[in-house]
Amino acid sequence: MSRSRSFTSSVFIGVSLDGFIARTDGDLDWLTSRGAAAGGDLGYQEFIDGIDAVVVGRGTYEPGLTYDPWPHEGRHVAVLSTTLPIGADPRVSVHRDLDDLVRDLEERGVKSVYADGGQVVRAFLRAGLIDEMTITTVPVLIGTGLPLFGPLERDIPLTHLSTKVFGAGVVQSTYAVGDRPE
């Protein structure tokens, strides 16, 4: 299932206990308020320091445009989108499909990719491109919203690496993809 490639890909994302990464309208207050109450950065800085490229879909890229300053200075950003104009933003590369994206990341010599947003996480998982996932669960059920996971062609076994409990009841677990840690 996994394809040969020169980089590793990781997920670092927050979810409700019922598995949503945002409300249907994109609202994240239920998540960010609880993340802030947990104290600290929940390991984000340590995670992102090891990353040299971020891959997002249009649904994650566009809300990110409102951040000032641009949060990914010094790190390559690739947008996987069938609709975003290719030259829309000189700070990012735009890719119509996974093959084009993977080829481009390899040509850039990328070693460590952050796969962010539900669309990219699902596409990467289905293509066998994810190596590790850190899922931070906040203690709330929101009922409906944008899901993290989606349909698969076959089961994906995981290996549990660690679980940490932060303040405000935030629980963070890290898994390697596959039956055994590498």
Place this chain on the structure above:
Amino acid sequence: MSRSRSFTSSVFIGVSLDGFIARTDGDLDWLTSRGAAAGGDLGYQEFIDGIDAVVVGRGTYEPGLTYDPWPHEGRHVAVLSTTLPIGADPRVSVHRDLDDLVRDLEERGVKSVYADGGQVVRAFLRAGLIDEMTITTVPVLIGTGLPLFGPLERDIPLTHLSTKVFGAGVVQSTYAVGDRPE
């Protein structure tokens, strides 16, 4: 949202990391094999010892009929179902709706209810009838299946009580329903 009642209700259930309690056809091998590999009973006996009534839907009741001996000897079993004939099984009471079920549990003097199966968990959560949830997550994504959670009229905040990591990467977290533990 919660209704006044004389009993508490708890959930004790296993899920895949993507939130399913069974495959679409009811298969549980992906769950039970990992639960067994974790070693021990994952706290089930201690949980069930404190329970005096089990509430299930028809989808959980009927597969349970294949167990020999009947696993709920000495404990009242109520089936919440719009289709199961009322007198189908002398060992259980059958209830067409939540009001009838709650009234019957109170008349029986039930103090501690185990709400089991996705249908009952979702109905109880929507009705404000759940006090505590122990969710045991096994390290696999199965992609599709029967979900534990479903739509809600409003957010349900939870209070994290504990997290335990068992063998085979099984992670079990217990939450109280509501913003503060009672």
